[in-house]
Amino acid sequence: MEPLERYRPLIDDFEAFLDACERPLSSAVRVNTIKADVDRVRTAFDDADVGYEPADWNERVLTLDTDSPGTTWPSMHGWIHGQEEVSALPPVVLDPQPGERVWDAAAAPGSKTTQLAALMDDRGLLVANDNNLGRLSALRFNAERLGVTNVAVTNQDARNFSLKPFGSASDAADDADDRRVEAFDRALVDAPCTCEGTIRKNPDVLDEWSLDHVSSVAGVQKGILTRAIQATKPGGTIVYSTCTFAPEENEAVLDHVLETEDCRVVEQDVPMDHAPGVTEWDDESYDPSVEKAARIYPHHNDTGGFFCATLEVGT
Amino acid sequence: MSGEETASDADDAAASGGDLRQNVGRRFARLPDTAAEREVEGRATREEVLDWWETRFGVEPTVFDEYTFWEKGAGKIWALAGDVVSPIEVEAIGMKVLRTRQEHWKPTTDAVQRFGRDATKNVIELDAEDARAFAAGEDLEPDWDGDWGYLIGAHEIAGGVEPIGVGLFTHGTLRSMVPKGRQRDL
Numbered sequence: 393m394e395p396l397e398r399y400r401p402l403i404d405d406f407e408a409f410l411d412a413c414e415r416p417l418s419s420a421v422r423v424n425t426i427k428a429d430v431d432r433v434r435t436a437f438d439d440a441d442v443g444y445e446p447a448d449w450n451e452r453v454l455t456l457d458t459d460s461p462g463t464t465w466p467s468m469h470g471w472i473h474g475q476e477e478v479s480a481l482p483p484v485v486l487d488p489q490p491g492e493r494v495w496d497a498a499a500a501p502g503s504k505t506t507q508l509a510a511l512m513d514d515r516g517l518l519v520a521n522d523n524n525l526g527r528l529s530a531l532r533f534n535a536e537r538l539g540v541t542n543v544a545v546t547n548q549d550a551r552n553f554s555l556k557p558f559g560s561a562s563d564a565a566d567d568a569d570d571r572r573v574e575a576f577d578r579a580l581v582d583a584p585c586t587c588e589g590t591i592r593k594n595p596d597v598l599d600e601w602s603l604d605h606v607s608s609v610a611g612v613q614k615g616i617l618t619r620a621i622q623a624t625k626p627g628g629t630i631v632y633s634t635c636t637f638a639p640e641e642n643e644a645v646l647d648h649v650l651e652t653e654d655c656r657v658v659e660q661d662v663p664m665d666h667a668p669g670v671t672e673w674d675d676e677s678y679d680p681s682v683e684k685a686a687r688i689y690p691h692h693n694d695t696g697g698f699f700c701a702t703l704e705v706g707t
Numbered sequence: 708m709s710g711e712e713t714a715s716d717a718d719d720a721a722a723s724g725g726d727l728r729q730n731v732g733r734r735f736a737r738l739p740d741t742a743a744e745r746e747v748e749g750r751a752t753r754e755e756v757l758d759w760w761e762t763r764f765g766v767e768p769t770v771f772d773e774y775t776f777w778e779k780g781a782g783k784i785w786a787l788a789g790d791v792v793s794p795i796e797v798e799a800i801g802m803k804v805l806r807t808r809q810e811h812w813k814p815t816t817d818a819v820q821r822f823g824r825d826a827t828k829n830v831i832e833l834d835a836e837d838a839r840a841f842a843a844g845e846d847l848e849p850d851w852d853g854d855w856g857y858l859i860g861a862h863e864i865a866g867g868v869e870p871i872g873v874g875l876f877t878h879g880t881l882r883s884m885v886p887k888g889r890q891r892d893l
Contacts, residue, residue, distance in 0.1 A: 465864055542801070
């Protein structure tokens with residue numbers, strides 16, 4: 393818990409925050425609307441005498457009173473997917489539409505990817521990228537189990553992501569071919585991070601914590617978010633999220649791209665209790681617009697911790 | 708990451724092993740519409756794929772109206788909702804649905820779960836006990852007077868019949884084809 397002490401000045405009710413971090417999380421699942429609707433899943437759980445409690449902000453997220461949701465029929469059928477409640481937030485905020493082209497920059501193991509696909513009614517093109525081939529095989533397994541058919545999976549370094557495989561500009565392909573992908577309508581950058589917010593699931597997550605690790609991962613985050621802004625159409629939307637509290641990995645990353653790229657932080661609809669982004673940290677000050685970001689602390693909604701911001705690409 | 712997010716089926720493991728050795732294994736090509744447009748010998752056509760789903764399971768071709776079909780390597784067919792340029796070098800595109808280029812085409816478990824609800828024949832409805840055994844990968848000896856070959860194993864749940872996976876019926880035995888990573892002890 394010691395690394396969390398540094399956040400005492402940022403958090404209103406710091407003792408409640410620490411208490412919540414020490415409580416384990418119960419097991420949540422997301423209803424996969426590609427294969428079943430919420431009512432049918434509820435009926436299946438009712439028939440099997442498995443209790444459930446829907447999240448008050450999202451009827452598709454259920455907390456189950458079983459520790460092994462994987463041994464239920466709804467799981468076998470791909471009607472549900474184990475996913476922590478707060479981790480279901482960024483795709484909802486991104487709000488992708490059926491028929492759009494959407495990039496999931498750091499997608500494995502695919503919980504948010506498959507949720508994006510469901511929000512798109514499994515139509516349009518969802519490009520799910522990750523640099524880790526092993527974790528990508530977990531993503532592919534999850535996507536197929538959940539019946540996702542609108543996804544293309546790529547294995548690239550997101551910082552230098554190339555659209556060349558999709559027939560973009562430099563290719564000799566026919567200019568008029570509307571199957572080519574030149575840019576995305578939306579992108580999710582659910583960035584690799586120090587994962588402090590997952591402490592309720594992984595109590596060991598802070599064992600390896602160091603300021604050096606924070607700085608090095610922040611460099612990667614800036615690189616991925618920069619590429620996402622460049623690969624998204626003018627006026628397009630990007631959601632930047634992490635499961636960590638460190639301003640170096642959150643507001644400082646936004647502040648960086650606000651200076652280097654043509655984009656702005658915009659108001660977002662966050663249906664969970666949260667605090668605003670911080671503009672002052674450790675002798676640094678950030679662009680005032682980063683206040684529009686959301687910091688979700690474990691004591692707010694009795695979930696894991698998260699950070700979520702919405703950017704609009706300049707027109 | 709929860710426990711259910713880590714498994715991988717043996718097919719996939721073999722495929723990615725191949726990918727590491729030769730990049731050509733990541734190249735997907737769109738199926739030609741008809742035999743007249745076929746450029747690669749032995750490659751299935753869209754027409755044949757639609758015809759196979761209709762002949763074998765009674766799935767109407769219109770179910771696949773918005774889909775394109777892709778082959779990677781020899782005989783593995785993927786279904787994509789929508790379209791992209793062809794050929795395309797990526798790790799995966801849509802869902803692996805079918806193995807062709809053998810005498811009997813074989814659908815994947817994930818494909819029959821996704822498209823098997825529209826099936827009107829060669830669906831074997833299992834009782835609760837058999838359904839559990841089938842999902843666990845066990846062989847069954849069901850009463851079945853219909854066709855031999857690949858069947859869709861299904862059961863009644865929450866007000867409807869839902870496909871579980873693929874079974875191979877021969878000589879009175881239904882062998883569950885549910886891959887190891889998808890098997891469950893329910």
